[in-house]
Amino acid sequence: MARSNLELPLARSPVLRYGLAALSVSVALGAALLLERFHFRNVADPLFLVAIAVTVWYAGIGPAIFAVVLSGLGDTYFFIEPIYSLYITRDDIPHFVIFVLFASLLTGFAAVRRRVERDLVQARDDLQIEVAERTQQASLLNLTHDPIFVRDMSDVITYWNRGAQELYGWTDKEAVGRRSQELLQTIVPTPLEDIRAELLRINRWEGELRKTKADGTQVVVASRWSLRRDEQERPVAILETNNNITEGKRREDEIQGLNQELAKRSAELESINKELEAFAYSVSHDLRAPLRHMAGYTELLQERASSVVDEKSNHYMAMILDSAKRMGNLIDDLLAFSRIGRAETQKTRFNLTQLVKEAVSEVREGTEGRNIAWKIGTLPDFYGDRSMLRLVLVNLLSNAIKFTRTRPQAEIEIGSANGNGDELIVFVRDNGVGFDMKYVNKLFGVFQRLHQAHEFEGTGIGLATVQRIIHRHGGKVWAEGVVDSGATFYFSAPRPEGQLWRP
Amino acid sequence: METMNKLGRILMVEDDPKDVELSLTALEEYNLANEVIVTHDGEQALDYLYCRGEYKTRSSGNPAVMLLDLKLPKVDGLEVLKQIKSDGELRMIPVVVLTSSKEEKDMVASYKLGVNAYVVKPVDFHEFVNAIKELGVFWAVINEPPPGSVRK
Secondary structure, three states: OOOOHOOOOOOOOHHHHHHHHHHEEEEEEHOOOOHHHOOOOOOOHHHHHHHHHHHHHHOOOOHHHHHHHHHHHHHHHHHOOOOOOOOOOHHHHHHHHHHHHHHHHHHHHHHHHHHHHHHHHHHHHHHHHEEEEEHHHHHHHHOOOOOOEEEEEOOOEEEOOOOHHHHOOOOOOHOOOOHHHHHHHOOOOOHHHHHHHHHHHEEEEEEEEEEEEOOOOOOEEEEEEEEEEOOOOOOEEEEEEEEEEEHHHHHHHHHHHHHHHHHHHHHHHHHHHHHHHHHHHHHHHHHHHHHHHHHHHHHHHHHOOOOOOOOOHHHHHHHHHHHHHHHHHHHHHHHHHHHHHHHOOOEEEEEHHHHHHHHHHHHOOOOOOEEEEEEEOOOOOOEEEHHHHHHHHHHHEEEEEEEOOOOEEEEEEEEEOOOOOEEEEEEEEEOOOOOOOOHHHOOOOOOOOOOOOOOOOOOOOOHHHHHHHHHHHOOOOEEEEEEEOOEEEEEEEEEOOOOOOOO | OOOOOOOEEEEEEEEOOOHHHHHHHHHHHHOOOOOOEOOHHHHHHHHHOOOOOOHOOOOOOOOOOEEEEOOOOOHHHHHHHHHHHOOOOOOOOEEEOOOOOOOHHHHHHHHHHHOOEEEOOOOEEEEEEEHHOOOOOOHHOOOOOOOOOOOH
16 A cells, blocks of 8 residues: 555644745735736735645645735735725725635635544554554464464354464365354364353353364364454454364373273272182181191090000101191181282381391290391381381291201391392391202292201291282392302382482 | 089080080080080071070070180171170170181171170190180189179
8 A cells, every 4th residue: 555645745844834825825926916917807816815725735724824814914915905005995895804714714624624634544554553463463373383263253264374274274265254163063062052152151162172174084172262342342253272182182082991991900800809808718717627627636536545556546646736737827827928918008117127126036036045146237217018027027037047947156137238229128148058049939939948848847938928028019039048058038129218328 | 613613604606516526525624514505507596695496495594605606607606796796685795706717807897896805716726625715714614794694
């Protein structure tokens, strides 16, 4: 748009503007006097009016009034009888008054016209600025990757940004003017009337929508609608911002599916666990009873018959009793082992040195007459189930006591070692009979024993229990041994938070 | 013993005949078996206590102690215990649970219902005999049973 077409060449300086008034009136006066010399009649008034018109046009209303005054004076002095005087005869008054009125009218009209034009220019300028701003804003909206589009109240798209083009595959030329419902085949989660009602109530709505792209595939978008109203508060347009969440939605569905699967598995596990519990209960109760009866009746038999039967028969009865007792121990250990798997761990932070002392004093009972040198190092704090860890220590220490039985001077050491990073390691070392490293894998298995029953008693569950408890604490167990030179049993566990390693 | 103290009646609730026999043998050794009533399931035990069914005509009076197994046919031990301890007349009868179960939940459940003692039957016969004997001596002889108990 060419701005200069309507530009008014209005002089800014007052000197120039009033000078223009004086100049144009002077020119008109000169021209009138010249024409009069050639006997043209009545040319002064039209010429003065032209001068006034030029002044009002180019210099504004002040200079124009000045021109009217000058013209009046010039007219009176040069052209109205008596000439060369400012005196006006009674007959000429109407002529003079009409001239002045006409000149004023011309000035007035010109001024009004002038003002209207100035307003128009102003309005045009404002409009151009706004257009520029809007254009810039629209191009800013184009910069965002989010699809944004505007539709009017009859659902016709009036704006379509580049993000929308990228997501839906329609260009703005294709989209603008189309009804959004037809173009995108939007599937709404709630009735459209409800959405509209909410939109009219609070001017916004947001939710998940399913829309169809130009290529026919569906996308899920998080959609935000904002209602635009005009100055009379009438709704005029809806601005919709979309956020493609198809991938997130897919993952969410996937996660939900996995969660359901997990819940199912967990329920299955729970029921298996319940069965196991019932099984353990039944073992605890029903297996023990016949055992007790075997032992009971054998004892009764022993009481009645020991004096009348031979030594062998007595030996047999003793063996039956021994076996019954052993089976009783096996059942007890097995049940304890199974309970560890089922029991809930109650984790606290506690001092390991104190717990080791308690465990030592527990296992010391029954070691009267033995010569055992205990060496307890500095131990770190431990985070775990205290009673379970106590069982670990009691088992390891009992083993150490048991397998050093053949030593005149038993040495049992409990200490800690540096683990990797956030791990703490505790070990129990003895100078007992040790074991062959080639069987190390069997050590922690249930019912696995590396010694014959007549050498060292045991059910083969102690170390399995230790392993199970440590595994439940997220740690590991391992052992090192040399036949006849002792064994070391290690367990590791995550270090309690905030504890620095101190050797 | 009998000459010094009166012998309280013992109600034994035990479904396993071998356990019954061994228990009675143990009690006999200490002359505590004369006043033992044996019932074989929870229903029979309750029938005895309420003097109904086959015990309709029994002489009245509560046992000085009840030795109750937990795993019983028909009405199980915990249910019997629950009924006894919620009955205003019977709740005073001392009840000793005598069971094979070492399960903590059984123990907790029994104590919650108000059992007076909980004894796990030892596998070792000597220990079993000792446990039965001590129970018999304590509850049937030493302990002063609540009023209304049968003593001879």
